[in-house]
Amino acid sequence: MCNQTVGLIQAAIEREGIATVSISLLREVASAIKPPRALFVPFAMGFPLGEPNNAPLQHRVIAAALRLLERNDLPMLENFEYDSKENE
């Protein structure tokens, strides 16, 4: 339900003229809600920025999301490029 809640808050903020970008963990929900800018991440529920205490990975997710803010071909649902083996 968190993903729906994010989309609804995102809509309220955009209505005030403020640009938003969200992280999305559930493709099914974001596809239904259609937020203006969302970054799908391949992480488990509860882990939207990847891993706890992994600042480099958290920064990569944030940087990918912030790049969406500079685009105006909306709505956009982009995938975060991540190889799950890279941390092994």
Add this chain to the structure above:
Amino acid sequence: MATYDDLSLHVRLFMKGYRFSRHIIDPMPVAKLNRPLNESRFALVTTAGLKTPAQPDFDHSIKMGDTSFRELPNTVDVRTLIESHRSYAFDHSGVQADANLVFPLDRFRELEAKGDIGQLNHRHFSFMGSIVGPRKLIEETAPQVARSLREDGVDAVFLTPV
């Protein structure tokens, strides 16, 4: 990426039966960022149910979900934040180990220090995302937060579910 198949049977059946279409905002309003990232004022919004030790817990007894929010000051020490989220749909160990996983204020402070973003707003906002009946969220609390962000002169908002 998480899909419905990763969720427990109970949660999966609920999600499959839930009519998300009731709450679709069509068309979703679209705002443009009017200045470069490195000149923009940012605020964070999380639905992870975070709160400071002094703030009241989110109310887990409200059947349709607690639509209230907590204001998190930009000066807060992320390590002191308490997760007050009722959902059993996700593993809570990550956020308990590092709240930046769901509310990356330390990462945004680093971006601000490097000059990659303009500045952080003096406050951020936290909701508890497990809201099954979002009418009050749609009509009251989300617009209230949105107006506050506009009054603060915020240019861009980064939102994280949990």
